[in-house]
Amino acid sequence: MALTIKQQFSSPGGILKFLIKHNTIFIFIVLVIFSALISDVFFTSVNLSNLLKQVSGIGIISIGMLIVILTGGIDLSVGSMVALLAVTFAILVNTVILPLAIILTIIIGFSLGSVAGYLVAFQKMAPFIATLALMTIARGLGFIYSKGSPITFKTPGGEFMSNFANNSTLGIPNIAIVFFLIVIGAMVMLRYNVFGRLVIAIGSNEEASRLSGIKVNKYKFLVYAISGALAATAAIIVASRTNLGSPNMGMAWELDAIAAVVIGGASLNGGKGTAINTLMGVLILGLIGNILNLLNVPSYPQQVVKGGIIIFAVLLQKFESK
């Protein structure tokens, strides 16, 4: 790695090429500098830890989204899954002991993801359709189980979770630590584990994968299940932060997750993308929201800016592939 960076710098136009190649990190750094210059509140620890807390939930589902997108699929259900699973977790926290509530929520998330995985891998349903259907089902179930209103944590277990989610360790919000650990886990799995190799192989040529003796269906199934389990983790975090589970949570989060993955340079055709770049994508989206808030820009113009940044990032990636 070090060598290639050196080579890139030494060749003519090298710095420019380097910046284009690592454009996500580049955009991220520019945004940080820009934010720091424009607002003196930005670099305060309160603001930064708020920022991290805000992005952790979406960040976790973005990692699941990345793994699915690497196979050439998509998971539209994650936002609604967060709602359903947050409600589920709130109900469980109020009925069983905390460790069991956590484990059960994750298992349920995994199982719901498995449904999408089953439809895509074994019933050959288009991922867009299968997860679109699950998206409305999950949202609907969320409302049914919660009877349409938020369920508050009422037990000591719930209190513990709420404390955990709102506190920091060594200055870093606990939930951000959870998010970072998941990013590191994904990075290791994608880079150094056979799992990642095969997921990427499937996304770049499914037929060649099949004829290489890869268990294509197994991996396609697994990625949705993992995405479900990560949605459960995100749900636990966001519910704990607010001390309740609501069927309105995670609204349109799937779109933010897709945006983060794409800003991170992944290809929706599959086969291309990394966890670290998705992390950058998540942080970039979060930063934009953060700085616009600090500047008191209302939410509608914020959306316009966000969209603009997505287009800009993807345009930069076009240069890279040239």
Added chain:
Amino acid sequence: MKTSESEYRVEMTGISKSFGVVSVLENVNLKVKPGEIHALLGENGAGKSTLVKILSGVHQKDSGKITLNGQEINPKNTHEGQVLGISVVYQELSLVNDLSVAENIYLHKLGASKFWMNWKKITEDAQELIDSLGFEIDAAARVRDLSIVQKQVVEIAKALSEDTKVLVLDEPTTVFDPTDIKKLFDNLFKLKAKGISIIYISHHLDEIFKIADSVTVLRDGVDTGSMAVADTDADGVIRLMIGRELKDLYPPRNVQVGEVPVFEVKNLTAKDTLVHDVSFSVRPGEILGIAGLGGSGRTETAKLIFGAHKKKSGTMLLNGKEIKTNTPVCAVGHQIGFVSEDRKEEGVFLPLSIRRNISVTNFTGISGKLGFINTDNEYKNVVGLIDKLSIKAPSSEIDVKNLSGGNQQKVALAKWLSVDSKVIFIDEPTRGVDVGAKVEIYNLINEVAEKGVGVVVISSDMPEIMGISDRILVMYKGTIYGELPKDKFSEENILRYSIGKQLK
């Protein structure tokens, strides 16, 4: 600008091109007269495809000059090239799988025509064109459902239009059997008679001597000169290509072929293809050739055994024990390997690096229990194979899509040759590979056989299949029609069986 009275239709002079820091062509000249068939030869990665892609507008030259009928041209994209009358059959298939044959053939004209298309007429025209070429393909069929041979024919039909002045064929015959090749040549002679200039790229030197008038040889991006075919011979051309003499194209083998078959199939019949009642066995260390015409069911048989197609009936024995291979995963589990003939769609992962391509079939040697990869071992394995197969690439981290066709083929092979197999099916092992590298591949196949693997090679290349096999099976209409022991090997015998006749 005045049209000079140049005797050449196409003149490419002093062409240079580099991709990034890698220089691919340096000061290359290529001149072709009207009505001439001009062969372009060179090793894998010599720059042949790049040169013709510059002519057609896929790539842009860094320097040099191109003239067509004396007029300087600079096609910036393939559309401009087409308008100028330059048609190319590219090395890699570039058809749209979900469109019909007819739609593909007229695809490049659709944009230019009026809003509504007369599909019926287009289909009729396409059918007429294909019929006139002497091949049998339904113009209304979806391209996805065609065999690779048929796809190649469609590719050729697509390149032929009324205003073609220069036709470029980049290794058009790699999937063709001798009868297809003859049909293609008849067509080329007709085009030549019409005054069309043809640039013909191939690694089959015998073809060059059958059809070409003159040849240009590239070596490492530099042209070593052009000459009339009459003034040279195969050895002369090879010397120019690889810079040395080639002793044995088919290296001698001294393998102890086992007595007991390692693998046997009995009465294998497919559910969805024409393959039926296939029975044969292969012994450890043996190289078994399967010959036959395109469409005779060779690839389908291999895919059937490998579990990529569905079986209806029949049994398979591995080391005497019955096995089932309902999916490729099962087949690989039983240590059966399969190298596909269709490297772009089924063989390699174009967007991934050479290292990732080669490792994908075999993590056992390089990863631990939990699936974590030992990158040191991985590099060692991959670099070893790159070396062994003389894959021409700056490093193992280059994406396969940036390799020349022949080098991609070597990657597809390397993927399987590092795996411990009991039986391996290799469909067209040297498709698009240059003469020098062919020898490397044959050596490697021999090495695999020496380990006691049963090797089954499918090939349309007659000299190749006779050169490397211990025994040849000939398929006809979906089943094995005849078997030839080594002393009965001859082109004539293979051909007779291939068309359903008995030996004389």
